Amino acid sequence: xxxxxxxxxxxxxxxxxxxxxxxxxxxxxxxxxxxxxxxxxxxxxxxxxxxxxxxxxxxxxxxxxxxxxxxxxxxxxxxxxxxxxxxxxxxxxxxxxxxxxxxxxxxxxxxxxxxxxxxxxxxxxxxxxxxxxxxxxxxxxxxxxxxxxxxxxxxxxxxxxxxxxxxxxxxxxxxxxxxxxxxxxxxxxxxxxxxxxxxxxxxxxxxxxxxxxxxxxxxxxxxxxxxxxxxxxxxxxxxxxxxxxxxxxxxxxxxxxxxxxxxxxxxxxxxxxxxxxxxxxxxxxxxxxxxxxxxxxxxxxxxxxxxxxxxxxxxxxxxxxxxxxxxxxxxxxxxxxxxxxxxxxxxxxxxxxxxxxx
Numbered sequence: 149x150x151x152x153x154x155x156x157x158x159x160x161x162x163x164x165x166x167x168x169x170x171x172x173x174x175x176x177x178x179x180x181x182x183x184x185x186x187x188x189x190x191x192x193x194x195x196x197x198x199x200x201x202x203x204x205x206x207x208x209x210x211x212x213x214x215x216x217x218x219x220x221x222x223x224x225x226x227x228x229x230x231x232x233x234x235x236x237x238x239x240x241x242x243x244x245x246x247x248x249x250x251x252x253x254x255x256x257x258x259x260x261x262x263x264x265x266x267x268x269x270x271x272x273x274x275x276x277x278x279x280x281x282x283x284x285x286x287x288x289x290x291x292x293x294x295x296x297x298x299x300x301x302x303x304x305x306x307x308x309x310x311x312x313x314x315x316x317x318x319x320x321x322x323x324x325x326x327x328x329x330x331x332x333x334x335x336x337x338x339x340x341x342x343x344x345x346x347x348x349x350x351x352x353x354x355x356x357x358x359x360x361x362x363x364x365x366x367x368x369x370x371x372x373x374x375x376x377x378x379x380x381x382x383x384x385x386x387x388x389x390x391x392x393x394x395x396x397x398x399x400x401x402x403x404x405x406x407x408x409x410x411x412x413x414x415x416x417x418x419x420x421x422x423x424x425x426x427x428x429x430x431x432x433x434x435x436x437x438x439x440x441x442x443x444x445x446x447x448x449x450x451x452x453x454x455x456x457x458x459x460x461x462x463x464x465x466x467x468x469x470x471x472x473x474x475x476x477x478x479x480x481x482x483x484x485x486x487x488x489x490x491x492x493x494x495x496x497x498x499x500x501x502x503x504x505x506x
Contacts, residue, residue, distance in 0.1 A: 384418025
């Protein structure tokens with residue numbers, strides 16, 4: 149741990165230009181002015197970004213580590229994002245790869261409210277992997293979604309979440325759906341939890357979260373990049389009794405390494421569990437990316453609780469053993485399509501639960 153925020157970028161530049169390019173990034177991400185215009189010795193010593201490392205990766209590609217002063221961030225959640233990848237995100241030859249945070253910054257973040265241990269307590273799953281499935285599709289009625297919720301809960305699935313596309317559509321209004329689905333899990337007798345999708349502006353989200361918790365909901369689904377990562381951090385801090393399941397929608401729009409964004413930053417801003425695409429499904433994440441992301445979510449880190457990785461995206465019940473072998477027991481498996489495509493959804497859900505419990 150250093151006293152500076154050390155940010156790693158991947159920069160594409162010719163060898164004879166990389167030194168100047170790295171220096172330009174350090175200036176852009178700290179003082180946003182030419183080096184020759186910095187006349188204050190204190191600013192030069194304590195605020196101006198420093199090029200700490202330049203490491204070749206391949207032809208015209210380099211890992212560049214920039215040291216930035218922690219005082220430029222303070223305890224401001226939005227400012228942290230600006231310092232990590234503000235102006236240089238507009239430069240197409242730069243990707244944000246990693247970051248090492250000083251304790252002066254980490255102390256301003258509470259991280260997950262529950263983390264892995266708390267989610268295990270909520271689901272009464274002491275050591276095994278957790279199970280999760282989603283209510284789909286958009287356009288289905290509240291009656292159809294709550295009946296599906298009942299079947300999945302009866303099968304013993306731990307967390308049954310709304311699909312992230314479910315919001316407050318006329319076919320299944322939010323208040324109506326939450327009441328019906330929460331009633332379905334409460335009546336299952338299995339301890340299953342329902343996680344409604346909370347979508348909207350800050351005012352709408354606050355209202356819908358209140359509706360959900362008034363019904364007895366303990367876990368909610370939210371897409372931090374759709375809602376706004378700094379606002380998400382404030383939301384999690386103000387609702388310590390709620391567990392937040394973070395969805396990756398809109399997280400692929402920037403040039404930020406998935407492990408840093410989904411594994412590290414989502415965790416830092418308060419995600420108790422993080423959904424992301426597992427390799428071999430509908431998306432193109434590699435095994436190394438998945439492992440690095442899961443490690444970022446779970447590894448010991450200052451006082452920040454570990455978050456539970458939730459691999460998803462086209463997984464099947466037949467792959468349960470393989471996925472558990474890959475991640476170990478501290479994982480939540482999210483399987484939906486393979487259950488819903490079955491002619492006997494309830495039986496396929498039972499197979500899913502049995503495969504994880506065995």
